[in-house]
Amino acid sequence: MSLFVNLEIDRESCLGLKECGKCLKVCPVGIFGEDGEYPQAMEANQDECTLCDLCLEACRPGAIKVRKLYED
Ligand code: SF4
């Protein structure tokens, strides 16, 4: 379970791997994997997230949600 960061992909907003897939390419620490036609933020890797925002900058608004658990 991730302790610090929780990442989620909103499939309603995500364009899918075929059309986009940018999050997989830009994340420097390999947070994202494939789950069929969509990316998934792999639970075991989520605490490696450096909050660099590269995925958010590459993505369309709202498709990736980064939640800082330590701020809750
Ligand atoms: S960058 Fe955003 S829209 Fe593109 S595949 Fe990843 S989550 Fe979906």
Ligand code: SF4
């Ligand atoms: S914020 Fe940076 S490290 Fe975290 S998932 Fe997005 S690209 Fe990867």
